[in-house]
Amino acid sequence: MTEVRHRPPGRARRSLGLLLSSALAAATLWATASPAHAEDTLRDLAAQNGGRHFGAAITYNPLNNDSQYRDIAATQFSAVTHENEMKWESLEPQRGQYNWSQADSIIDFAKSNNQIVRGHTLVWHSQLPSWLNNGGFSGTQLRSIMDNHIETVAGRYRGDIYAWDVVNEAFNEDGSFRNSIWYQGMGVDYIAHAFRKAHEVDPNAKLYINDYNIEGINSKSNGLYDLVVDLLDQGVPIHGVGIQSHLIVGQVPSTFQQNIQRFADLGLDVAITELDIRMQMPATDSKLQQQANDYRAVVNACLAVSRCIGVTVWGIDDERSWVPYTFDGEGAPLLYDGQYNRKPAWYAVYEALGGTTDPTDPPTDPTDPPTDPTDPPTDPPGNGGPCDVDYTVVNDWGNGMQGSITISNTGSSPINDWTLRFTLSGVTISNGWNGDWSQSGSQITVNAPSWNPTIQPGQSTQLGFVASKSGSTAAPTQFTVNGATCS
Structure with a gap:
């Protein structure tokens, strides 16, 4: 990063705040x-x-x-x-x-x-x-x-x-x-x-x-x-x-x-x-x-x-x-x-920080039909292709955990607008990074962030999350990227 230069004449730098x-x-x-x-x-x-x-x-x-x-x-x-x-x-x-x-x-x-x-x-x-x-x-x-x-x-x-x-x-x-x-x-x-x-x-x-x-x-x-x-x-x-x-x-x-x-x-x-x-x-x-x-x-x-x-x-x-x-x-x-x-x-x-609704958004129309929770999710446009997913528990403190996921493109074509899906039972994800995370029950979905929508052949992208949990949790057994099962 470029060095932060300090105040010009007549204008001072500022500072910050913490917690009482x-x-x-x-x-x-x-x-x-x-x-x-x-x-x-x-x-x-x-x-x-x-x-x-x-x-x-x-x-x-x-x-x-x-x-x-x-x-x-x-x-x-x-x-x-x-x-x-x-x-x-x-x-x-x-x-x-x-x-x-x-x-x-x-x-x-x-x-x-x-x-x-x-x-x-x-x-x-x-x-x-x-x-x-x-x-x-x-x-x-x-x-x-x-x-x-x-x-x-x-x-x-x-x-x-x-x-x-x-x-x-x-x-x-x-x-x-x-x-x-x-x-x-x-x-x-x-x-x-x-x-x-x-x-x-x-x-x-x-x-x-x-x-x-x-x-x-x-x-x-x-x-x-x-x-x-x-x-x-x-x-x-x-x-x-x-x-x-x-x-x-x-x-x-x-x-x-x-x-x-x-x-x-x-x-x-x-x-x-x-x-x-x-x-x-x-x-x-x-x-x-x-x-x-x-x-x-x-x-x-x-x-x-x-x-x-x-x-x-x-x-x-x-x-x-x-x-x-x-x-x-x-x-x-x-x-x-x-x-x-x-x-x-x-x-x-x-x-x-966990906000789920834009405070300026109007409320949802109560007459809108509810989404059927049994409907299968629809994959976004984009290709699947050969892929490999590595899942690691970085830290486990009993009632919570931190996980790391690496998605690798093992094929010969780019994976565009990727969406990762997997099942992880017994956890509630509180924060995720390097992707747009969502959870429905035990089903986890991560959509590619706008700044990193493509995984080129031979390249990888790393994601991470923090979750609360009760007891021990088994690692996911299957991951899909744009609908294709990864090894």
């Missing part, structure tokens, strides 16, 4: 008592997926001056992140003189709407006040300044913040440490020191390290992984990894889920913290559809890992996004357009 346990408990309790229905919001559906949050970065001015922005922020999202109002240059533009009003206002908004708040950010190389950036401080002085800032900010908001991005963007693209003022003055130990100080000041908050371009397994995410292992070995109080996910249409890394899983396997929570997916303008129907597919893929990757606790999008609507002001000729990165219309990406997220 009391708010989450309430949301989860409500979700348990109320299954998904036509009026569910993104926050409702996320809570039904293991108590996850679905959040947004919000900013002070539209929150207080635009009723439509405020209503969407309140109803659709269960977590809030200050886009800029809690960054150092915003809070302490003059040394020792703090401006709390805008940050406080967003905290109050979150409390009034039963939302959790992610504190962004305590220690970062960017958006520092000029007195700090240009002060020429020694390492000892920087340590004292850092301690004072964490004590002041984390101390003020102790109890209001679910999680802090303690250290933000500490790495270069090659996995080496960024040569920030903190690294120059204190060496790599500045990271462990910041986490220890934050835990001392706010011992009940979750503490995260947060970065961009670490979505897939690459040099940068490997560097972060090695650091986290070292911090854990030292006993440093680190609880989670924030994967920002400023992505480009069509470029979701294939190793996204695998990368989330390896951090979770260290015993850490993982959150998608700043999700947006930008495109070269102008937007077209095909670009918007690909963007929807990409949003679905990111959400599914998170849902497939139990310790991926939530997703935060980096803003509400396209018009107020940081992207057009930062990346020349690019834009349209969010779930709502500039007039607050829901984009295809919104519906893709809604469906990935």
